[in-house]
Amino acid sequence: MFMLNKVSFAAAAVLLLAGAAQSQDTRSEVSLGVTGNFSRQSQGNDVIQEPTQSGGFVASYRFDFRPQMAVELNYAFTRNSQNFTLPGLVFAPIQTDIHEVTAAYVLGFHVSSRLKPFVLGGGGGLIFSPTSTFNNTSFGASTQTKPAALFGGGADYTVYHKIALRLQYRGLLYKAPDFGVSNFTTGAWGLMSEPSAGVVFKF
Secondary structure, three states: OHHHHHHHHHHHHHHHHHHHHHOOOOOEEEEEEEEEEEEOOEEEOOEEEEEOOEEEEEEEEEEEEEOOEEEEEEEEEEEEEEEEEEOOOEEEEEEEEEEEEEEEEEEEOOOOOOEEEEEEEEEEEEEEEEOOOHHHHHHOOOOEEEEEEEEEEEEEEEEEOOEEEEEEEEEEEEEOOOOOOHHHOOOOEEEEEEEEEEEEEEO
Protein backbone atom coordinates (compact mmCIF):
# COMPACT_ATOMS: atom_id res chain seq x y z
CA MET A 1 0.00 0.00 0.00
CA PHE A 2 2.88 2.39 0.83
CA MET A 3 4.53 1.88 -2.56
CA LEU A 4 1.13 2.19 -4.30
CA ASN A 5 0.60 5.58 -2.68
CA LYS A 6 4.03 6.73 -3.86
CA VAL A 7 3.34 5.59 -7.43
CA SER A 8 -0.06 7.31 -7.38
CA PHE A 9 1.56 10.53 -6.21
CA ALA A 10 4.16 10.36 -9.00
CA ALA A 11 1.49 9.64 -11.61
CA ALA A 12 -0.51 12.66 -10.44
CA ALA A 13 2.61 14.83 -10.62
CA VAL A 14 3.28 13.60 -14.15
CA LEU A 15 -0.27 14.49 -15.22
CA LEU A 16 0.04 17.98 -13.71
CA LEU A 17 3.32 18.55 -15.53
CA ALA A 18 1.73 17.29 -18.72
CA GLY A 19 -1.06 19.84 -18.40
CA ALA A 20 1.44 22.63 -17.88
CA ALA A 21 3.55 21.48 -20.79
CA GLN A 22 0.52 21.27 -23.09
CA SER A 23 -0.07 24.99 -22.68
CA GLN A 24 3.45 25.78 -23.95
CA ASP A 25 4.48 23.85 -27.05
CA THR A 26 5.45 20.38 -28.25
CA ARG A 27 8.99 20.41 -26.90
CA SER A 28 8.05 19.06 -23.47
CA GLU A 29 7.72 15.50 -22.25
CA VAL A 30 7.01 13.62 -19.06
CA SER A 31 7.99 10.06 -18.21
CA LEU A 32 7.35 7.48 -15.53
CA GLY A 33 9.46 4.35 -15.10
CA VAL A 34 10.23 1.49 -12.75
CA THR A 35 13.77 1.14 -11.45
CA GLY A 36 16.18 -1.37 -10.01
CA ASN A 37 18.46 0.14 -7.37
CA PHE A 38 21.85 -1.45 -6.83
CA SER A 39 24.21 0.23 -4.35
CA ARG A 40 27.84 -0.66 -3.80
CA GLN A 41 29.43 -1.35 -0.43
CA SER A 42 31.16 1.52 1.40
CA GLN A 43 33.92 1.04 3.94
CA GLY A 44 35.92 3.29 6.26
CA ASN A 45 36.78 3.91 9.92
CA ASP A 46 36.53 0.12 10.50
CA VAL A 47 32.86 0.29 9.51
CA ILE A 48 31.35 -1.62 6.55
CA GLN A 49 28.15 -0.22 5.07
CA GLU A 50 26.29 -2.49 2.64
CA PRO A 51 22.94 -1.32 1.21
CA THR A 52 20.45 -3.95 0.10
CA GLN A 53 19.16 -4.03 -3.47
CA SER A 54 15.68 -2.69 -4.10
CA GLY A 55 13.11 -1.51 -6.63
CA GLY A 56 11.42 1.84 -7.06
CA PHE A 57 10.24 4.38 -9.60
CA VAL A 58 11.42 7.55 -11.32
CA ALA A 59 9.30 10.42 -12.70
CA SER A 60 10.82 13.07 -14.98
CA TYR A 61 9.94 16.25 -16.85
CA ARG A 62 12.16 17.11 -19.83
CA PHE A 63 12.16 20.29 -21.93
CA ASP A 64 13.96 20.51 -25.30
CA PHE A 65 15.29 24.07 -25.51
CA ARG A 66 17.23 23.25 -28.71
CA PRO A 67 17.24 20.33 -31.14
CA GLN A 68 18.96 17.42 -29.36
CA MET A 69 19.50 19.52 -26.18
CA ALA A 70 17.27 19.43 -23.12
CA VAL A 71 17.04 20.00 -19.39
CA GLU A 72 15.37 17.52 -17.06
CA LEU A 73 13.90 17.46 -13.56
CA ASN A 74 13.64 14.13 -11.72
CA TYR A 75 12.00 12.65 -8.67
CA ALA A 76 12.74 9.04 -7.73
CA PHE A 77 11.93 6.83 -4.77
CA THR A 78 13.16 3.55 -3.35
CA ARG A 79 13.37 1.87 0.06
CA ASN A 80 16.27 -0.28 1.22
CA SER A 81 18.27 -1.21 4.30
CA GLN A 82 21.70 0.25 5.01
CA ASN A 83 23.46 -2.59 6.82
CA PHE A 84 26.33 -1.51 9.07
CA THR A 85 28.94 -3.94 10.39
CA LEU A 86 30.89 -2.34 13.24
CA PRO A 87 34.09 -3.42 15.02
CA GLY A 88 33.37 -6.49 17.10
CA LEU A 89 31.06 -7.84 14.37
CA VAL A 90 28.10 -5.79 15.57
CA PHE A 91 25.42 -5.82 12.83
CA ALA A 92 23.05 -2.84 12.60
CA PRO A 93 20.48 -2.60 9.77
CA ILE A 94 18.81 0.77 9.19
CA GLN A 95 15.75 0.65 6.91
CA THR A 96 15.37 3.91 4.99
CA ASP A 97 13.28 5.59 2.34
CA ILE A 98 15.42 7.29 -0.30
CA HIS A 99 14.01 10.29 -2.17
CA GLU A 100 15.96 11.62 -5.15
CA VAL A 101 15.49 15.21 -6.37
CA THR A 102 17.81 16.03 -9.27
CA ALA A 103 18.21 18.13 -12.41
CA ALA A 104 20.23 17.23 -15.49
CA TYR A 105 21.41 18.44 -18.87
CA VAL A 106 20.48 15.98 -21.64
CA LEU A 107 22.25 15.64 -24.98
CA GLY A 108 20.36 13.60 -27.58
CA PHE A 109 21.49 11.95 -30.82
CA HIS A 110 19.33 11.51 -33.90
CA VAL A 111 19.56 7.93 -35.18
CA SER A 112 16.17 7.57 -36.87
CA SER A 113 12.65 8.98 -36.68
CA ARG A 114 11.88 6.46 -33.94
CA LEU A 115 15.17 5.90 -32.06
CA LYS A 116 16.81 8.66 -30.01
CA PRO A 117 19.77 7.78 -27.76
CA PHE A 118 20.88 10.31 -25.12
CA VAL A 119 23.41 10.96 -22.39
CA LEU A 120 22.82 13.06 -19.29
CA GLY A 121 24.68 14.66 -16.42
CA GLY A 122 23.66 16.80 -13.48
CA GLY A 123 23.13 16.75 -9.76
CA GLY A 124 20.85 17.32 -6.82
CA GLY A 125 20.20 15.54 -3.55
CA LEU A 126 19.36 12.20 -2.00
CA ILE A 127 17.16 12.35 1.11
CA PHE A 128 17.69 9.33 3.38
CA SER A 129 14.66 9.11 5.69
CA PRO A 130 14.69 6.23 8.23
CA THR A 131 11.41 4.37 8.63
CA SER A 132 9.69 3.90 12.00
CA THR A 133 11.31 0.64 13.07
CA PHE A 134 12.57 -0.45 16.49
CA ASN A 135 16.18 -0.51 15.25
CA ASN A 136 16.02 2.99 13.82
CA THR A 137 14.47 4.39 17.00
CA SER A 138 16.92 2.63 19.32
CA PHE A 139 19.94 3.91 17.39
CA GLY A 140 18.48 7.42 17.11
CA ALA A 141 18.73 7.38 13.31
CA SER A 142 17.71 10.70 11.75
CA THR A 143 16.96 11.96 8.23
CA GLN A 144 19.94 13.15 6.18
CA THR A 145 20.18 14.89 2.80
CA LYS A 146 23.31 14.14 0.77
CA PRO A 147 24.38 16.06 -2.36
CA ALA A 148 24.61 13.72 -5.33
CA ALA A 149 26.16 13.79 -8.79
CA LEU A 150 23.96 12.28 -11.52
CA PHE A 151 25.20 10.71 -14.75
CA GLY A 152 23.83 8.24 -17.27
CA GLY A 153 22.38 7.55 -20.66
CA GLY A 154 19.73 5.62 -22.51
CA ALA A 155 17.40 5.66 -25.50
CA ASP A 156 13.81 6.50 -26.38
CA TYR A 157 11.94 4.48 -28.99
CA THR A 158 8.74 6.01 -30.36
CA VAL A 159 5.97 3.42 -30.57
CA TYR A 160 2.99 5.63 -31.47
CA HIS A 161 2.90 9.30 -32.45
CA LYS A 162 4.04 11.06 -29.24
CA ILE A 163 4.40 8.01 -27.01
CA ALA A 164 7.80 6.35 -26.55
CA LEU A 165 9.43 3.65 -24.49
CA ARG A 166 12.54 4.59 -22.52
CA LEU A 167 15.39 2.37 -21.36
CA GLN A 168 18.10 4.11 -19.39
CA TYR A 169 20.88 3.81 -16.84
CA ARG A 170 21.32 6.44 -14.15
CA GLY A 171 24.17 6.53 -11.65
CA LEU A 172 24.22 8.56 -8.43
CA LEU A 173 27.47 9.32 -6.59
CA TYR A 174 27.10 10.57 -2.99
CA LYS A 175 28.71 10.58 0.44
CA ALA A 176 27.42 7.53 2.34
CA PRO A 177 24.91 8.51 5.07
CA ASP A 178 25.46 7.75 8.76
CA PHE A 179 21.98 8.91 9.89
CA GLY A 180 23.51 11.11 12.57
CA VAL A 181 25.00 8.11 14.40
CA SER A 182 28.74 8.70 14.90
CA ASN A 183 29.55 4.96 15.06
CA PHE A 184 28.09 4.54 11.54
CA THR A 185 30.37 7.07 9.83
CA THR A 186 32.48 5.57 7.03
CA GLY A 187 33.54 8.82 5.35
CA ALA A 188 33.32 6.91 2.07
CA TRP A 189 31.50 7.52 -1.20
CA GLY A 190 28.45 5.53 -2.18
CA LEU A 191 27.31 4.72 -5.71
CA MET A 192 23.75 3.75 -6.59
CA SER A 193 23.21 2.27 -10.05
CA GLU A 194 19.67 2.71 -11.29
CA PRO A 195 18.62 0.98 -14.54
CA SER A 196 15.02 1.74 -15.48
CA ALA A 197 12.32 1.14 -18.06
CA GLY A 198 9.35 3.39 -18.62
CA VAL A 199 6.95 5.30 -20.83
CA VAL A 200 7.40 8.80 -22.26
CA PHE A 201 4.56 11.16 -23.23
CA LYS A 202 5.51 14.07 -25.51
CA PHE A 203 3.54 17.33 -25.73
